[in-house]
Amino acid sequence: MTEPRPSDPSRPAYGQEAPYGPPPASPSADASAGARPAGGAGTSAHPGSAGASAHAGAPGAGWSAPGPQVPPPGAAGAYPPPGAAGAYPPGAAGAYPPPGPVPVGAPSYAGPGYWPRNDLGVWSLVLGVAGIVLACGFLTGIPAVILGLRARGAVARGEANNDGVALAGVISGWVAIGLGVVMTVLVVLSFLVPLVVLGFALPWSAAVSGGGY
Amino acid sequence: MRAPESRPRAGLRGALVPLAVAGVAASAAVLLAVRSPYQPLSYGICPSVLLLGVSCPGCGGLRATHDLVTGDLAGAWQANPLWVLVVPLLVLAWASWTRRRWRGLPSGVPPAWLAWTLLVVVLLFAVLRNVPALTPYLGPAPLP
Numbered sequence: 001m002t003e004p005r006p007s008d009p010s011r012p013a014y015g016q017e018a019p020y021g022p023p024p025a026s027p028s029a030d031a032s033a034g035a036r037p038a039g040g041a042g043t044s045a046h047p048g049s050a051g052a053s054a055h056a057g058a059p060g061a062g063w064s065a066p067g068p069q070v071p072p073p074g075a076a077g078a079y080p081p082p083g084a085a086g087a088y089p090p091g092a093a094g095a096y097p098p099p100g101p102v103p104v105g106a107p108s109y110a111g112p113g114y115w116p117r118n119d120l121g122v123w124s125l126v127l128g129v130a131g132i133v134l135a136c137g138f139l140t141g142i143p144a145v146i147l148g149l150r151a152r153g154a155v156a157r158g159e160a161n162n163d164g165v166a167l168a169g170v171i172s173g174w175v176a177i178g179l180g181v182v183m184t185v186l187v188v189l190s191f192l193v194p195l196v197v198l199g200f201a202l203p204w205s206a207a208v209s210g211g212g213y
Numbered sequence: 214m215r216a217p218e219s220r221p222r223a224g225l226r227g228a229l230v231p232l233a234v235a236g237v238a239a240s241a242a243v244l245l246a247v248r249s250p251y252q253p254l255s256y257g258i259c260p261s262v263l264l265l266g267v268s269c270p271g272c273g274g275l276r277a278t279h280d281l282v283t284g285d286l287a288g289a290w291q292a293n294p295l296w297v298l299v300v301p302l303l304v305l306a307w308a309s310w311t312r313r314r315w316r317g318l319p320s321g322v323p324p325a326w327l328a329w330t331l332l333v334v335v336l337l338f339a340v341l342r343n344v345p346a347l348t349p350y351l352g353p354a355p356l357p
Contacts, residue, residue, distance in 0.1 A: 183260035
């Protein structure tokens, strides 16, 4: 699961990919590949937690021992149930990168101070603020919300540390969308109401000659 | 081994979202080419102009897009110079996004300094184009 290329012929079969030692060669691709859990099939149904217990079968040894490591038969029952692997907080996983399809563990091989996905939150905030300034903020508000949610996901996975910026981006994006909706409704109503009630449209074009989108 | 859903899809399915975005943008461009925003109130009026009486950074964007689609670069520049400058960046960003999705790579974002720069430019543009002396250069040209 730590291989960014799924069709790598040299990758061993599952259960024999014990060498979790060296970090992947391409951290960004690998981290983001893990950043797309895509529907739990690869996360929960995949026996990643069984690999965890097999890994825990040799504490300290599995970390440095490369090569095939097959869990002994029946060993899975002797160790904590698979669900217990997820009980560890992500920050405590420095010793053991989580096995299975969530190999993100960016802090574990990149070290602290490296937040490769902080840009997401910044872009979200900038687009959200720009959407508010634009007054017709659908165009940037929607990407701001999407990027902000992705940024918050990156924070939860330990790939970014600017949760405040990301949250501000989500909020400002929603504000921009809401402003855009309100403004559009206002403009449409201000056209329709005089047209329906009075029978003519208000001659704005003379009042605001520089107007229009 | 790995579930197929656990990595970004490649090929046409991966690029569906960028292609859909491009389709929407192309549809809007066609609409703007057919139905000219130079007709007064043809697309309503900017809420910023209506409520505040100032031109927002996007004012003139429809006219500029219409002019770009119809090949009138000078007219587009008069309508909204910032939009004329941003459109090529958007096209480049879209191309990069599509390429990454097509190859199954995770879609990245441009660096953060570019975002901050863009924000500063947009805010400066919003202020400066409402300065009367600069409106002939930055503001949307008055509707004919």
